[in-house]
Structures are given as structure tokens and as C-alpha cells.
Amino acid sequence: MLTPLESMLHHINSNHKILSVAPMMDWTDRHCRYFLRLFNPHVRLYTEMVTTGALIHGGRHRFLCFDAIEHPVALQVGGSDSQELAQCAQFAEQYGYDEVNLNVGCPSDRVQKNKIGACLMAEPELVADCISAMQAAVRIPVTIKHRIGIDDLQDYENLYRFVETVAQTGCQEFIVHARIALLQGLSPKENREIPPLRYADVYQLKQDFPQLTIHINGGIKTLNEIVEHWEQVDGVMIGREAYHNPYILAQALALWGEDIPSPHQILQRFLPFIEQELTAGVPLMQMSRHILGLFQGMAGARKWRQHLSSYAYQKHRGIELIEEAASFVEDRQRTPYESTTTATTI
Incomplete structure (x- = not known):
């Protein structure tokens, strides 16, 4: 059906x-x-x-x-x-x-x-x-x-x-x-x-x-x-x-009609780009602010956001911080029918 x-x-x-x-x-x-x-x-x-x-x-x-x-x-x-x-x-x-x-x-x-x-x-x-x-x-x-x-x-x-x-x-x-x-x-x-x-x-x-x-x-x-x-x-x-x-x-x-990757899989694809930008001198906060909503609606999402927001400003931090934050969230795929925010569009 x-x-x-x-x-x-x-x-x-x-x-x-x-x-x-x-x-x-x-x-x-x-x-x-x-x-x-x-x-x-x-x-x-x-x-x-x-x-x-x-x-x-x-x-x-x-x-x-x-x-x-x-x-x-x-x-x-x-x-x-x-x-x-x-x-x-x-x-x-x-x-x-x-x-x-x-x-x-x-x-x-x-x-x-x-x-x-x-x-x-x-x-x-x-x-x-x-x-x-x-x-x-x-x-x-x-x-x-x-x-x-x-x-x-x-x-x-x-x-x-x-x-x-x-x-x-x-x-x-x-x-x-x-x-x-x-x-x-x-x-x-x-x-x-x-x-x-x-x-x-x-x-x-x-x-x-x-x-x-x-x-x-x-x-x-x-x-x-x-x-x-x-x-x-x-x-x-x-x-x-x-x-x-x-x-x-x-x-x-x-x-x-295509397969849907999990949020964790998408994050793994993003990490090499973050490393590249960090090497070029881009602060981690400039990139981490864009990924706070990745796990929206999933168990552990608040800890993910809090961990990144609390420590990403520190100059010595790299992708290990992102991996630490991601460990708070269960690795699973959300269904296409889950809608989790009340944000508005421009």
C-alpha cells in the first residue's frame, strides 16, 4: 500500500x-x-x-x-x-x-x-x-x-x-x-x-x-x-x-527514490573538509555553527549542541571535538516523515 x-x-x-x-x-x-x-x-x-x-x-x-x-x-x-x-x-x-x-x-x-x-x-x-x-x-x-x-x-x-x-x-x-x-x-x-x-x-x-x-x-x-x-x-x-x-x-x-544516509554518515563526509579548512587557518567555530542542527529531534541532540557550543571556540580544538560531541547521539537513520522543528523560512 x-x-x-x-x-x-x-x-x-x-x-x-x-x-x-x-x-x-x-x-x-x-x-x-x-x-x-x-x-x-x-x-x-x-x-x-x-x-x-x-x-x-x-x-x-x-x-x-x-x-x-x-x-x-x-x-x-x-x-x-x-x-x-x-x-x-x-x-x-x-x-x-x-x-x-x-x-x-x-x-x-x-x-x-x-x-x-x-x-x-x-x-x-x-x-x-x-x-x-x-x-x-x-x-x-x-x-x-x-x-x-x-x-x-x-x-x-x-x-x-x-x-x-x-x-x-x-x-x-x-x-x-x-x-x-x-x-x-x-x-x-x-x-x-x-x-x-x-x-x-x-x-x-x-x-x-x-x-x-x-x-x-x-x-x-x-x-x-x-x-x-x-x-x-x-x-x-x-x-x-x-x-x-x-x-x-x-x-x-x-x-x-534514492537511499537516505544517516546523520552520522553525513558528518563523516564533512570531517575531511573541516580538517582542510582548519589547516588553512579557519576557526572551528566558523564551521561548527552550521552543523548544530544535524541531529535535530534525536536522542542526544541537546548534548551534541551543548558540547560544540561550549568548546568549539577554543583555538586548539579540531575534529576530535566534533567526534566527541557526535558520540552523544545514537547512530540511526530518521525516516522521511519525521519533522522536528518549528523554524520559519525567509
Whole structure:
């Protein structure tokens, strides 16, 4: 007898559907992305948002370097100057990224002052100019991530006009966070939680623009939810659930009919990379912070987190500390149906 998940998958071809991990500021750095890739080879990964100013005037290599294991991986950029964005798209192509994505969803006050992020939803023509310039500069796909609306521009008609205007450039992929952003009065965290999710608006976009690749983002936490959304749109992007409970990415291998490794097996794959980075002078804390959620929901997970958090800051510590912490957790495989966190996505 088919499980509910298997029943939903029966008429969906997973090879034609997309699963991705959202760009998350201060989280999806190269160490985090390497770790997440070990769970699932099919998932698309995204960098943290990097502003055009940081790439043009800052330490470019620090922002752009990544390991080949991360493919497929996309660079997300923030900005509103078309020529600067075109230049940064070229950087992405030169460094070997598979995609460059324009951020039109971040609600932070800091980025609004520089005309970056969700505030650009009020200026679809400017966004279209930026996308056009980026497309003219590179051969890799140029995509966009945005909200369903902002402030007074909350209705579906405004969302439709925004997508229609940008799509006229030839842009094919739209990643849509199914919440509005309130740019005054709410913090970025509150903007991830307080505005209600409106998945139906994203579904309607797919119906109105069937030729476009539409991804949905926001509040997605389980494999069942992923498959339910796949029935309506082309791709699903998960955010904080993938960070706090990264094993969901391994459990998602069931959607491709593949074997699921145990959390301990994934950790063993990550240790050589940690050793390599330690040799290069990277502090252990810079990597260990990304793996705290590996055993989420399992017996011993709290001791695992406590041990790492208590001692990883010590300069003499290496992978032996991680192995010590892992010894507190039973080595077993969680089923694809276990969901253990209440984290929210961006």
C-alpha cells in the first residue's frame, strides 16, 4: 500500500521539479553550502545576498569563492544600478556559478536605504532594466527572488504587473516568497513571520504565466508540503528549516527514490573538509555553527549542541571535538516523515 507521500509522488516526476535552499544572510556561506550539499546532490544552493558595492569595491574573492562540490549553486546579488549588476553578473559567470539571482525580497532598513531588496517591487520597470542588463552581460541564467507585494502594493494585480513587466525581458525563473513585506514598522524577522502566507497568489502566477518557471518560498517545513507545492508550481525553496534541520534535505532523497544516509554518515563526509579548512587557518567555530542542527529531534541532540557550543571556540580544538560531541547521539537513520522543528523560512 502506498504511503500518502508516495501517492502524491505517483503522478509527479521529481526529475522535472526543483528543490532549493534559500539565500540566508550570515548563514549560507561557503562552509554551510558545502555541508548542505552532502545531504542531497539534487538541491540548488544559493549564496548569501552580496551587494554590488561589496563585490566591486570589496574583497571579491572572499565573497565569490566556492568548492566545486556545491554545484548547482547560484550567486544572489543586491543592487539597483543596472551597470553595476551587469558587472557583478559577469563576476558570477567568471567564477563558475550556475545562476545569478537578483534580490527583490529583503525587507531590511539597511538595504532599503541603498535601494536594494523588497523596496524595488514598487519599481518594476527599474527591475526589468536591471535584469536586461544582467542578461546582456552573461550566458548563465539570470533569475529573480521577490515578495508577493509590499506595503500598499499588496493585491494580486500589482504582483501580476510586476511579474509581467520583468518577464518581458526574457527572464524565465521567478522565486516568490508568499508573504508581503511591510517596509515600515516590522523587522526582517517579523517580516518572515507576521504577514500571512498567501500560497494561492503564487499558484495563480503559475496559472497566468505557464511558460515561466515559478518557485514558491515561505513556511515550508516537511516533505509532504514540498510535494503538495510541486503539484502547483515548478520549484520549492526552503529556508530556515533547511538550516535548523538540515537532515530534511537527506530525507528528500526519497522524492527521487534514492537511499537516505544517516546523520552520522553525513558528518563523516564533512570531517575531511573541516580538517582542510582548519589547516588553512579557519576557526572551528566558523564551521561548527552550521552543523548544530544535524541531529535535530534525536536522542542526544541537546548534548551534541551543548558540547560544540561550549568548546568549539577554543583555538586548539579540531575534529576530535566534533567526534566527541557526535558520540552523544545514537547512530540511526530518521525516516522521511519525521519533522522536528518549528523554524520559519525567509
